[in-house]
Amino acid sequence: MSNEAIAQQFLELADLTEFVGDSPFKARAYRQAAQLLESLQTPIESLAERGREALAALPGVGDAIADKILAYLQTGAIPKREQLLQTVPAGVLEVMAVPGIGAKTARLLYEQLGVHDLASLRDALMSGAVDRLPHFSPRKRERLLRLVELKHKSQRRTPLGLALPRGRELLQAIQSLDGVQQAMLCGSARRMQEDVGDLDYLVASDTPQAATQAFVNLPAVAEVYAQGATRAQVFLKSGLQVDLKVAPSERWGAGMLYLTGSRAHSIRLRQRALERGLKLNEYGVWRGAECLAADTEEAVYAALGLPWIPPPLREDTGELEAAEQGRLPRLVERQDIRGDLQSHSHWSDGLDTLETMAQAADALGYEYLAITDHAHQFADREAFEQRRRAIEQLNQRRGGRPYLLNAIEVNILPDGSLHAPDWMLRAAQFVLAGVHEAHGQPAPQMTARLIRALEHPAVDALAHPTGRRYGKRPPNDADWARIFECARALGKAIEINGYPTRMDPPTPLARVLVESGAWVCLGTDAHAARDLGAMELAVGLAQRGWATPERILNTRPLDALMHWLAQRRENP
DNA sequence: GCCGTTTTCGGCCCGACTGTTTTCAGTCG
Secondary structure (H helix, E strand, O other), X not given: OOHHHHHHHHHHHHHHHHHOOOOHHHHHHHHHHHHHHHHOOOXXXXXXXXOHHHHHOOOOOOHHHHHHHHHXXXXXXOHHHHHHHHHOOOOHHHXXXXXXXXXXXXXXXXXXXXXXXXXXXXXXXXXXXXXHOOOOOHHHHHHXXXXXXXXXXXXXXXXXXXXXXXXXXXXXXXXXXXXXXXXXXOHHHHOOOXXXXXXXXXXXXXXXXXXXXXXXXXXXXXXXXXXXXXXXXXXXXXXXXXXXXXXXXXXXXXXXXXXXXXXXXXXXXXXXXXXXOOEEEOOEEEEOOEEXXXXXXXXXXXXXXXXXXXXXXXXXXXHHHHHHOOOOOOXXXXXXXXXXXXXXXXXXXXXXXXXXXXXXHHHOOOOEEEEEEEHHHOOOHHHHHHHHHHHHHHHHHOOOOOEEEEEEEEEEOOOOOEOOOHHHHHHOOEEXXXXXXXXXXXXXXXXXXXXXXXXXXXOOEEOOOOOOEOOOEOOOOOOHHHHHHHHHHHOXXXXXXXXXOOOEOOHHHHHHHHHHOOEEEEEOOEOXXXXXXXXXHXXXXXXXXXXXXXXXXXXXXXXXHHHHHHHHHHOO
């Protein structure tokens, strides 16, 4: 039972609470609890073992929600949610997920027309039955019908690795629109969240009306959901939602802050403003009618008595307290990274030659690149020896710019042993071990398996620890705190993998990893030269885990990295 | 449902846009 699963239950409980017309503040409390559970760094079970008081001590969790969590852990369900589902069809949850349909409208549709899921909603819209409802018109019916179809298309959130290129492409288009002076991608993409639900743009313009009009006229736009004087919301043909907000340049910082979120972070900031007799909105920080700060984010934070907080930390998971106490981390940045510690060449399943990989790594300014071809894909000792010579020759020819490491990625078998001969494990300069089969073992087995692999003297680091693949495979279950502690004690590294469909370990766990004090290595898992650019995703994930450069292996210069590896080999 | 050196009761972030009910509720981010 994952924290995500129970968070989802609370979100549904919130929707159901609104649907039946109970206090909207209850619904908000449930949503806050869901957000808290998602961001929690420890499994809720282990917290619950310390009793009801430990749960009720969490911010936003009181006796009632603590009881609901306990009941969920015992029975697999929240009784209140089950009780509401006795009277409310579960399908109304998907009806409420259609843009523009909230609790009141969903309830009206249900009571008057028996709309109980997406299919019956579509029927009611197509037949025109909705026209006799109050507040409905043929125009609204057509609009809703289009939104239902779009909603159908874009059920899933978009992985950051796909959203960022699309977002940047669209940013260019927005920047070149008439009347747009400046534009910026904000929202969850700026916070480097692993998946994004929409793209948010802030635009500076002296002619906001013209700018929003030009925006909704972009060829990629399929449906204009809202368009006003200072903002517009559209859906692209792909189903992706895009929000645009226009701000005068003197209010740019307040606009950025507002549009970047997260929602929870913004709410905390506004509460903080109120506590100081101030008001925070998207136009600035105000004392009465006097604007204290608005032009930069730094100024807005400063007016609230805080240093600037990096976007990846803005999740209300302790960053405000850290900022207040002057202990915000100096986050690792892309420029700190001197090499990539996972990549594949055509010697295993990569597409490109060593030469091409080296050139691409050089273009990124790297000092080194670990070529971690899959160990089991070498036919024999001679094949491995051939690659070693090829790497050596290339290093000589290129003068070590970048220096290629003769490395391997070795499969961790179900029992924790390694799928590679001893001579290869000894010969490789860097050994990355990862799970590629028998996913989904029970947690105790997976924990033992990974610890056994880490304890193997030849292993330097654990690759993509949870094995999750977007839309394909959930993270493996294991006692991660114990595994990370084991890596720390052994002086070994755990990878933060930036391959777009991996992004592993996921955010809350990335922070557990960083806090464990174990060494961390960043890798793109590139299977082609063009994939090496995913390092920004690995860095973003590390930032969301509050990582500083100190314990990240590949912030080290080559000689320090080689020293680290040599020491490990001398004292296995 | 949660929370508190202004409170254990009475509050709970703030504003834009839509549609249509001529003054505002619903929805969203």
